[in-house]
Amino acid sequence: MTKQQLIELVQNVHLEENIQGLLFAFIESVPELKAEHVDAIADILQYQADFYDATADLFDAQAEECENLAANMQTLNAQEQTDKLAALKTYQDNLVAQVTKKLDELKAKV
Amino acid sequence: MATKRFGDITRGAEAEVIARKREMQLRRREKRDARRAVWHERRGRAMATLTRVKDGVAGAYRNVVYGAGAVSNVCATAKIMAGSPEYRAEIADYLAGKTRDGIAALDDTWEKIHAEYTNREKALIDGAKNAWREHVEDPVNEFMADYGSAIKAGTVLGVVVKGAIATAPIWAPVTVAAIPAAVTGIAAGAAVGVSGAALAGLGYGGYKLGKAAVTIGKETIEGAKQGMADLKVDASKFRKTAEGVVTQFGYALGAELEAQIANAKQRIETGKQEFTRVTAELDGMINAFPHAAKALGAEWLAGKLGEKATAALQKAETTQGIVRPALFEAEASLENGIGTRLLILSGKNRAQAAKYRAESIDLSNNVTALRASAMQMPTMIPVEQQVRVEERIQ
Numbered sequence: 001m002t003k004q005q006l007i008e009l010v011q012n013v014h015l016e017e018n019i020q021g022l023l024f025a026f027i028e029s030v031p032e033l034k035a036e037h038v039d040a041i042a043d044i045l046q047y048q049a050d051f052y053d054a055t056a057d058l059f060d061a062q063a064e065e066c067e068n069l070a071a072n073m074q075t076l077n078a079q080e081q082t083d084k085l086a087a088l089k090t091y092q093d094n095l096v097a098q099v100t101k102k103l104d105e106l107k108a109k110v
Numbered sequence: 111m112a113t114k115r116f117g118d119i120t121r122g123a124e125a126e127v128i129a130r131k132r133e134m135q136l137r138r139r140e141k142r143d144a145r146r147a148v149w150h151e152r153r154g155r156a157m158a159t160l161t162r163v164k165d166g167v168a169g170a171y172r173n174v175v176y177g178a179g180a181v182s183n184v185c186a187t188a189k190i191m192a193g194s195p196e197y198r199a200e201i202a203d204y205l206a207g208k209t210r211d212g213i214a215a216l217d218d219t220w221e222k223i224h225a226e227y228t229n230r231e232k233a234l235i236d237g238a239k240n241a242w243r244e245h246v247e248d249p250v251n252e253f254m255a256d257y258g259s260a261i262k263a264g265t266v267l268g269v270v271v272k273g274a275i276a277t278a279p280i281w282a283p284v285t286v287a288a289i290p291a292a293v294t295g296i297a298a299g300a301a302v303g304v305s306g307a308a309l310a311g312l313g314y315g316g317y318k319l320g321k322a323a324v325t326i327g328k329e330t331i332e333g334a335k336q337g338m339a340d341l342k343v344d345a346s347k348f349r350k351t352a353e354g355v356v357t358q359f360g361y362a363l364g365a366e367l368e369a370q371i372a373n374a375k376q377r378i379e380t381g382k383q384e385f386t387r388v389t390a391e392l393d394g395m396i397n398a399f400p401h402a403a404k405a406l407g408a409e410w411l412a413g414k415l416g417e418k419a420t421a422a423l424q425k426a427e428t429t430q431g432i433v434r435p436a437l438f439e440a441e442a443s444l445e446n447g448i449g450t451r452l453l454i455l456s457g458k459n460r461a462q463a464a465k466y467r468a469e470s471i472d473l474s475n476n477v478t479a480l481r482a483s484a485m486q487m488p489t490m491i492p493v494e495q496q497v498r499v500e501e502r503i504q
Contacts (some may be wrong), residue, residue, distance in 0.1 A: 001483040012305040013470045013476050030424035035487040042480035049473035094380035 003033050004039065015048055 010023050023041060050101050 001480075001487060009476060011424070013473055033487070034490045035484040036490050038480050038484040038487060042477045042484065045473050046477045047471045049477065050468040052473065054472035056463040059459040059463035059466065063456040065465065066452045066456035066459065070449040070456065083242065089262065 001033065001038060003027055003030070006033065006038065010041070013045065015045075019048065021043065 007024065010020060010027070015023070023044065026041070027037075029032075031040055
């Protein structure tokens, strides 16, 4: 694999902007591309892929909770609806805490 | 005459001296100007040299900075190559920040939904409370106020009836019966009305009967009195006849007449007693008649209050019939609105999740390709050397 091929690959995959910039700077600064360089970039891409998976899990969980609430809305009275919304807020807060914790764990691993 | 005078010679010499001095002065100026021109030229050359030197220094400085940047890049490269935790931690921090931003946006959305729901719920409850107060609570309060007035009226009526009881004991049972009927007239107004009407009818009938009895009694007494007067005359005549003609027969007849007189007296006495009884009865009826009229009034009042109460209750029920469906409809509308927004939000979340999932898969595919490619590429330290190093370590 050449540097140009590697640059094109980084251009074509979806990455956070500043990460992409860092990778370009890294590739350009390497005098000669070696297997370790490609492996290091593969690590970063894998890390980003894991992050997207975790984010997708978050959105899926949130969507499922919305659907459950919408389905149960007709069977709840006003007080129950208010309680349910409050419970959803608590659930969301917990979810945020879990995602933050997961990110911390990822940081600790790398 | 060409003779030169001494003064002229002196002036000529002086002029020559002055001319030489001026010439020398001019030469010095020329030399000075020439030197200055040389200096200017040298100074210009020196300044140009200095500028070139400065530029060179600046260029060298830039080269140094560039070199430092290059060194920094090399360091960063080295860090990545070494799998530096700090560098990756920086990326993780950035991603964490992005995640928190996204979650904060979700939080804002939920806050807005919750606030809207709370506001609409509050408006709905306030509207329902106002409708309930206007159409149900106020009419019921008005009815209760009327009911209180009825109770007061019944109490006053009770006091009046008690006074009537004291003055007309004969009607006490009826009046006593009328008190609870008046007090509870709202619920049993019709019954009291019937009782009052019957009482009034009874009183009026008794009044007419007594009136007729009085007339009959009076006629009876008058007839008896007239008969007795007639008999007295006849008795006197017959006694004289008997004394004069047939004494025994006259006595007998007189005794018969006296017996008739005694009988007539007895009838008069009986008629008087009956008259007294009927008169007393009639008086009682006449005395009781106002109470019966009051009972009729109480019945009428109770009937009116009952009608008003019934109307208020019907109005309240009608209003409830209007308000409750409206409440249900509003609640259903609110639920549908929130439900729709929740489903829209859910759809957006699903779309986001699908997008991230697809990007993750794409990245993973590229990671696989990169790993495969790396396997085919030369390493920074030849494999043979690595093997030797590992052998030494072992």
